[in-house]
Amino acid sequence: MALMFPRLARNFARNGYFPTDEATLERVLLALAPSPSGRMRIFDPCAGEGVALAEAAHALGRESVDACAVEYDRERADHARTLLDRVLHSDLMDTMISRQSFGLLWLNPPYGDLVADQSGGFQYEGKGRRRLEKLFYQRALPLLQYGGVMVLIVPHYVLDDEFAGWIANHLAEVRVFAAAERTFKQVVIFGIRVKRQDLSGQREEVRSVRQRLRTIAEDLDAAPELPDVWLDEPYRVLPANRELEHFYRLSLEPGQFAQEVRRLGGLWPEFDLHFSQVGQTPRPPVRELSEWHLALALAAGAISGVVRSRTGRTLVLKGDTYKDKVAKSEFTEDEDGNITEVHTLTDRFVPIIRAWEMTPGSPIQGCLLAISSNPGSGNEGSNDGEAKPEPRSFLFDPGNLVMTAGVAESVERGLLNPQPYLERHLAGDWGDLDEVDKHTNQQALKNGNRLFSRYDLGGDVGGETRLWIITECDRSVTTLLFPSEY
Template sequence: MAVMHPRVAGNYLKDGYYPTDEATLSKLARLLVCLPGHHRFLDPCCGEGLAMAQLLREIEGEADCQIDSFGVELDAKRAALAKPRLHRLLHSNVFDTVIGPGSQSFLFLNPPYGDLVGDQLGKTQRAMARLEIQFTRRVLPTLKRGGILALVIPSTSLTPAFSRFLSERLDDVRVFRAETDRFKQVVLLGVKHDQRGKATEQRQHLIEHLTQIGQGERQAGPMPEGVTLYQIAPLSPQPFRFEKVCPSVDELREAFEAHQGLWPTFDLTFDKRSRHSVPRPLKRLSPWHLSLSLAAGQVAGRVVSNDGKTQLLVKGGTQKVQKTQTQVEGDQVVTTKVDQFVPLIRAIHITSGPAFGQIVVIR
């Protein structure tokens, strides 16, 4: 089991998250252009929603470009501020959400930074045991093939293991330094393409390039101006899952108050008048069919027994009994036991007399 370091947890949950500065966002927006069609932009660590709101304002979009924005935020106060700025928002930990795979055309990710602590982590797991890496692994599948990733992380996060992970899933990767150098952040841009199993010379060069930036052997350059590097392609406007799997008590109460569960249709569900009428049989029922109909409760009403007493049929049922048959075959006696289902019909005596109102069983 892995947990967040207490100091990191305190920084992330109390004051802070590390919002992307406006200058970096403006430079980033100028590198992107949105092609005509339907788009979904996701920020799974959206904070107050300011970063996504700025990107929506400043990314150049061609005519007929429709963008729906989605966000996830853990802190309640920040989620409340972000809600009016986005089309849809989940107040949740991103690891407690279900977001349709391949449902987003653009993914902006500025995750929390910090180490994970685990007693049972192997060497390979420890190499990837940082919050920013785990967040990237969790949300990258939501990006469609050919979608654009913008990842804001400290340069030191580009370890050999993480660089290899990115090289296997991204193409056309570029790394630029952020405009504000408080956290030594870099902006990594790439196009999602699954390249696992393709050990090409170009991919190996990318791993070395990213690792050198992470180890400080090479510096990321500034973001260029006046040039468009990536085109965000549209996607199909089909419905997709965007929900949390661990709702709070207040959220459950709000959902039940809004939808009322099944109780608004109580009368429709339980009112006998809404049931379809049973069609009349085409011919007289055989004793076997009659017993099944009685047992199933499909035959009701007044019946008169052979002794002239009248009953009102109430409920049908069946009882499993065992019938024993004995046959003599030569010098041997063969006993066979056969299971049978005997109908049991409960009725109310409605003939005047001492038995009036009693429930009887008709076999």
């Protein structure tokens, strides 16, 4: 049935690859049942050669299943493409995949400890022991739709109190079994993803699942062996409830990049459409523009494209204006002392001008500059009479400053001013990292490794609460991004 045998699996294990063994795979598939109607979509975020997910697809009814996967190794990804419908050759952390898009999540993640350096250890969100298994669980769980089935295959000893708590609070109808093949000391955990509030009235059940997982973590023999005949109610895989809008790799391999350039006919085939004044016949102004008129024309987008000053400075300009809401609260007190709060929202038009520095030889060539009248942007003068803080001394050159689409949108809408966080990053204030990660950054300043900062935004900014800033090893690029965009 399966293409992977225990002896071959042990050989792969020596190279850090732990595919699901044949006996365990066959028994797990007995616990799954297909949806009676609709088309199912299943996912494996570290698929190896794709055998396990392909077998799951056949067990559920291949003609009614879309099997999607991610695999880091090129050769294994190429093999998986011969068995599955969609395969990304990528690290899971370098993908954009629509949330809640899969009815089955088959998660047999890589095993091992994370290292707090440029290998990716900073992506882990938690206080317990940093493990690859936990990182992949965090990244993959949101991709499973509510009511969807998770099959989690991990070594029993990684189920610390933190990991056990996650599973108990995220999954219902949890069953835990020892894998049929004991070589890797694995357990197979079945569960159905539910909203956490749905478990609020089942505290005893949550506590019981958590304790059972902790007991198995201490002693693998406490888990019953995966049965070769499934007698319980099977886990039914739901049909897909939405389109898979996003399923792609964020960064491009050189071969992929060359292919895209050829397909588009160049890097920017529509440059003139977005930045040029081709086809327009500008009319000269009646009188010389004042600085106010110039600012208004820039904000309205009337002046855009490549602009050169008399001094030789070259900028690519684009202006825009958007409508924002200003919230105001007023409190009134009646004769009885009752206080009433009244909230009002007032429309406010906020102009924002972006300039791409393209002056040859400029130390900030390639940097994106933004000017906004939004108070949150830090560009308006202060009337409170307070002295402005002295500028920070920077410890390193950030190189080209870039930001992801999510950060750019938040800046454009006036929800985020990245300047204070960038200044903190350049000054060596690494934000809310732990002491180990801060020490790693200090060493990176000396050794020329990648620098990472993480800042709490102090509230909800378009669904995000943290901002990451990463400066590459060669100090050529500094990127501002939200954790969900990594």
